[in-house]
Amino acid sequence: MTTSDYQFLPPLLPEEFEALKTSIAERGVDVPIIVDQDGNVIDGYHRERACDELGIYCPREIRHFDNETDKLELILSLNCRRRQLNRKQKRSVIEAYLLRDPQIADNFLAEIIGGISKNTVAAVRGELEGTCQIDKFDVLRGRDGKQRPVQYKKIVANTQKEVDAAKKVIGDLPDSSAGKLLNVVTARREVETEKRRQDPYDFYPTPRGATEALLRVEQFSKEVWEPACGEGAISDVLKQAGYAVDSSDIVNRGYGQVENFLTTERRATDIITNPPYRQGDEFVRKALNITTRRVAMLFQLSFLTSEKRRAILSESCLKKIYVFEDRVSLYKGGSEYRGNGQLGYAWFIWEHGYSGEPTISWINSRLAGAMLRPIEDTLTTNSSADRGPSQDESVDSHSNDLIRELCIHIWDADDMDALMDSNRIVSEWAQLEGISLSLAERLVKELPDEVRRLLDNGLPPAA
Ligand SMILES: C[S@@+](CC[C@H](N)C(=O)[O-])C[C@H]1O[C@@H](n2cnc3c(N)ncnc32)[C@H](O)[C@@H]1O
Structure with a gap:
């Protein structure tokens, strides 16, 4: 390598170089530059240039290096400690360094440069590997000089x-x-x-379908409170269904007011939320203390299986548990993956004044758009949820059941990754359900859009 191969740090700005030159002119060179046994400047390129321009001799220390990597590591450690590099400069130093010494371990390079993580180094390495500027190594060199498998x-x-x-x-x-x-x-x-x-605050946004599924089976007072609203995933669905929603959260996520629910003194008629899982018990207790009618909370099914929770579950006014049959997926804010979640979830409904055993029913979060129950009239004493269904409702709920079954049939076909033959899927399903093909075809038209799209991506849809 020649001297210029060792100049991979960004050059000083003109004003920085002038300041260095002035200082050398006034006080001389404080620290001699370092040159290798072949005369290449390893450290002190700017000092040497300043001395040349001033016409004075630049003191130097000649060092013997066993190998090239020792030189590169020295350049980095001296310069990065001495100079303030911004993020962009640090990335270009990583790039320049890896081009010369690609076998250095990411964590070691990050440590030498300082103020960056090994992930930054890994990201730059990935770009260089991806553009074939450096090879992909299975073994990298750590701080102790030993080679370790990546x-x-x-x-x-x-x-x-x-x-x-x-x-x-x-x-x-x-x-x-x-x-x-x-x-x-x-x-x-x-x-x-x-x-x-x-994230100590357990931010897991609720998928839209999970709230819609709740509103298909339960109705609430016109005014509801979502006290752990996150980015408003539940509140938005409630508002679109016509509810007046008060939203708050302990963290400012750009939605609702900032408020710690566990210390609030406010009261409410109904509360609907997906609380932080780690504080589920406290949220239920608090909500039951400050509401007058209903509390609906989304929990993993494992919420049911804890001895310490027995009191909340068996001695409170827990009325209903709606279990998601379709394994709803809740993922940490920002990261959303398609596919079934691995954990079972359920809506738990408490109703003040209820004293019987809780009942269990099953709901589905993938029936987007299907009919929601009307908002409860807060002034009526018997909620219509307790009355038997009207004739019209039972007709509707039968078609809803069929549509739901059809959705599941289509998802199953999709999950099997087979080529979608929509005619076959619909006729097979009609046979299974014992309904006429014409009724099945009418129900196809009622399918939620995303399920229709799955069918339409197959062979021509049922006529
Ligand atoms: C599981 S996330 C659910 C967010 C939102 N309910 C939704 O369904 O998309 C729980 C939320 O509770 C909030 N939280 C945690 N502790 C809280 C507290 N003491 N008071 C109010 N909100 C809290 C978190 O900031 C987070 O946004």
Whole structure:
């Protein structure tokens, strides 16, 4: 290598160079420059140039280096400590360094440069590997000079769907997963656990369909409070259904007011929320203390299985549990993956004054657009949820049941990754349900858009 090969840090700005020159002219060179056994300037290129321009001799220290990497590491450690580099400059230093010494371990390079994470180095390395500017190495050199196998983050995928899912999660995997070969399910779980660890407030937005499913089976007072509103996923659906919604959250996520629900002194008629899971018990107790009619909360089914929660569940006015039959997926804010969630969820409904045993029913979050129950008239004493269904309602609910079954049939076909033959799917299903093909075809027209789209992407739809 020649001297210029060792100049990979960004040059000083003209005014910085002038200041250095003035200082050398007034006080001389404080620290001699370092040159290698071949005379290449390893450290002090600007000092040497300033001395040349001033016409004075620049003191130098000749050092013997056993190898090239020792020189590069020295240049980095001296310069990065001495100079304030911004993020962009640091990235270009990483790039320049990796082009010369690509086998350095990411964490070691990050440590030498300082103020950056090994993920930044890994990202720059990925770009250089992707554009074939450097080779991909299986073994990298750590701080102690020893070569170690690269600990890649790896996910095994058996279908195209899993490949797509893997691509979405792999970047979020924690460092602790490096070196393990994970399947998609475990990878998602690791990402979730890591994000949960990082966010003490448990932000998991509720998918729209989960709130719609609740509103198809339950009705609430006109005015409801969402006291852990996040970015408003539940509040928005409630508002669109005609409710007047008060929204708040302990964190300012750009929606509603900022308020700690657990210390609030406000009161409410009905509360609907998906609370932070780790404070579920406290949220239920608080909500029951400050409401006068109903509380609806979304929890994992495992909420049912804890001894310490027995009191909340058996001694309170818990009236209904609506279990999601379709494994609704809740993912940490910002990261949304397609496919079934691995955890079962349910809406838990408490109603003041109710003293019987809770009942369990099943609901589905994927029936977007199906009929919602009307808003409750707060002045009526018997809620219409307690009355038997009217004749019209039972006709509607039968078609709704059929539509729901048809959706499930279509999702199952889609999950099997088979080529969609919509005629066959609809006629097969009509036979299974024992209904006429013409009724089945009419119901196809009532399917939610996203399910219709799945059918339409197959062969021509049923006539
Ligand atoms: C599981 S997320 C649900 C967000 C929103 N309800 C939704 O369904 O999209 C829980 C939310 O509770 C909020 N939270 C946590 N502790 C809280 C507290 N003591 N008071 C109010 N909000 C809280 C978090 O900031 C987070 O936004």
